[in-house]
Amino acid sequence: MPRRSVAGSIVSVLDVTDVVVEYRRPGRDPVRAVAGVSLSLDAARILGLVGETGCGKSSLARAAVGLVRPSAGSVRFNGELVTPLGRRTRPMRQTRLQMVFQDPFSSLNPRRKAGEQIADGLAISGKGSSGQRRVRVGDLLSQVGLPASAASRYPHEFSGGQRQRIAIARTLAAEPTVIVADEPLAALDASIKAQLANLMISLSRELGAGLLFISHDLAIVRHVADLVAVMYLGLVVEVAPTREMWAMPLHPYSEALIAAVPRLDRIRALPAALPGEVADPAHPPQGCRFHPRCPYVFDRCRIESPPLREVAPGRQVACWLQEQGRARALPRAQRPPA
């Protein structure tokens, strides 16, 4: 059942429903990198997914495009189940579900020219003659801000930012309606990040494509995303429109995350630290997974894990502090000195 978008109309293009991604390790306990996540991405919308190490966002990204088979739950693209890539070839209609990878150095084949790789999407679907494909590659290159002459060069001749542009051009060749970007800016310089962030935003708007933007960098996500989902230890703990999340985070972890980001307007003010460490995903805490580090913890938190519920229009939280239908701002807790 497709979920409703923020605006109320049913236009979701990617539906992740109760997805669990579990890795088995020989001789050790299995790890649930993703422990039951449901998300919905709408056309022409940008959903940011943030979280720190061990939260499972990368595993979720790979499950969302079918690189990894979910151990439970389903991923639907335009209502149709996404077949995981195995020996089977991805059907053409599902190639409109695309991914941009984190590492620009390993996402391009070092031995093939940039133009050939961008043309892959066209060649595989058999669209047009080789001449027409060459023209299209030129168009795609200019769409990502590179000259047409880039087509005849090899990946190692480009900088990291340029390689990411080539990788993006390659996905554009498939005319995507959903792009899952897994930390696409992480390996880039600060001044280049801005260029690529703007590029991804404008492409999403131009193409009407949904963009699932995964990053650990909250500040960038704040600029890029319409909606933000926060993950902790395999679960989504909060979903909200970006502006509202920043103004009033409802989950203690979201609050801590925002407070930990260094700010340029507070000179010499140290960002707040979060005590404790992320638990091992193979052995998550009982009850609410965040409770050992939560400044507002009470008894119920230690026993029962709170479900993700809608507490206000467009806002979902998984926290016992919040009640259905009433979003309560968090008390400002004193941070213990680090």
Next chain:
Amino acid sequence: MSALLVLDGLSVWLPSREGQVAVVDHIDLEVQPGEVVGVAGESGSGKTMTALALLGLLPPHAVTEGRAVFGDRDLLKINRRELRHLRGRDIGMVFQDPMTSLHPMLTIERQLTEHVRYHRGVSRAEARRDAITMLEEVRIPDPAGALNAYPHQFSGGMRQRIAIAIALACSPQLLIADEPTTAVDVTVQAGILRLFNRLRERSSLSIMFITHDLGVMASIADRLYIFYAGRVVESGPTGDLLTRPRHPYTRGLLDALPHPEGEPMPLRPIAGAPPAPAARPPGCPFHPRCPYMLASCAVDVPTLEPIGGGRRLACPVDPLREAS
């Protein structure tokens, strides 16, 4: 008060296919006792090479020029034995990647005490006691147990704390930290920044903090040097520099960064990319990307001049004055 570290016209040349290339180009920099000096820059700016030059860790065939005076000795001129004594005892260093900065096959105790015993000649028992104290300082839980453990048993953030403990074990006067929080989560970073702050408040530790993250600089640095393409383009007290940036690159960088505070504004990137060391343009290295460029900028290399208030600027155009 005499400066702890003075870099005077420091340059580093590396051999490349295109001949000798200056990756660090006449840097002037100072660190006073007890202060945190931030060195900010992107890739190719020469910030890491500067740190390596100070510690004698440059790649072979590197050529240095200029002076790097620490206390009363020029680090570029002293012999290797003296440099080895300085490293670890008077100058500590913390690197970026917590996964590779600790030796995977040695216990924490060994890594914490080996150089202490070498430099200070103390007994094993005493070194062990000091090591436990250091681990408590950096807030490692169960320090005694940690001594017998190996690096892979710790998370990235913990490893970075251990690396800091190792760097500070001999109570050096200067700590050089090269992107120490870049590879860890933001909440872990906050903890490590607070740790640095605590450490420098308790002793008169000076820190040379290298990072590309201006937000981190804002929270921890007293003074800031902005590096671009191997040169210092601007320097001064952190607050003043970040609220009133004078160099076009600094302004461009601040506009290109997402600010966690205030209204989300569209990011205004700087066109182009930082030049590779071998491909630096003539004149001011930033001029091809500079919106305020004059004809002379393509020819004259601007020098770092004081402009009052402890600020120094290498630019003939002052965008602030232009704007007002």
Next chain:
Amino acid sequence: MSLPLALPRQLSRQQRSGLSSAWRQPLALAGIAIVVSWILLAILAPLIVRGDPLAQDFPRFLPPSPQHWFGTDGVGRDVLTRTIYGARISIPLALLLVSLSLLTGSLLGALAGYFGGLVDELVMRAADLVFAFPTLILAMAVLAALGPGLQNAVLAIVVVAWPAYARVVRGLVMSTRGADYVNATRLLGASARRALVIDVLPNVAGPVLVLATLDLGAAILLLSGLSFLGLGARPPAPEWGSMIATGAQTFNFWWVGTFPGLAILTVVLGFNFLGDTLRDALDPRTSRDIRQRVL
């Protein structure tokens, strides 16, 4: 939309085609010179030395002299002629041998690496079985079953040599298979076969080529070794190994065995130099990448 970004300076043609200063090293030049010379000698043998390698026209055991540069052997044949004609046996056979091993080994290794599971198990256990035996002994055992002769010797060596290729190719395929660029093409709708052929194999070809070139030397040694033991080439064929065997029986007439031995030595060295150079030439791109990122 912002203007197209300036691209880095066009790399020189030499840099773009992957050739690097590795080819200009003395060892590389020596390797190329030796191998090319021997191949020319093998091809042009009838034009270079007059006379028949099998002709027993001359006085026996003549020491090296201006008429017979390498002397004559125990039945009156000119050693120089036989040594040069030996190249026409050893070199083509070695090339054939390495090609066969390469093809079988790579194919099996690629299948094992790409599909994993049962296929992988079968191939790897077979390879382990071969690895468990010393090379020469196993080749001799196979030959004993097939019967002696040059063709069977080739077959025997292929049986012994394919696992090395399989193992290398399997490893490379496994590591490339998981690479993001392979995933990217699969997401674009590429079949597993297309991904294997277009993305995985070209990255595998380089190291395999290095292995093959180095293997050429080993193949010649093994072939000669089998012939030396009487299991490969049979007299009167001018094969270097059997020539050494005959020469070893008459050590005081040192020239009979020494020159074929030197021939083997130089050919094998030449291929080894070539293989080492190939390996260096294929590596620098990665090390250059790493160097550029350190700053």
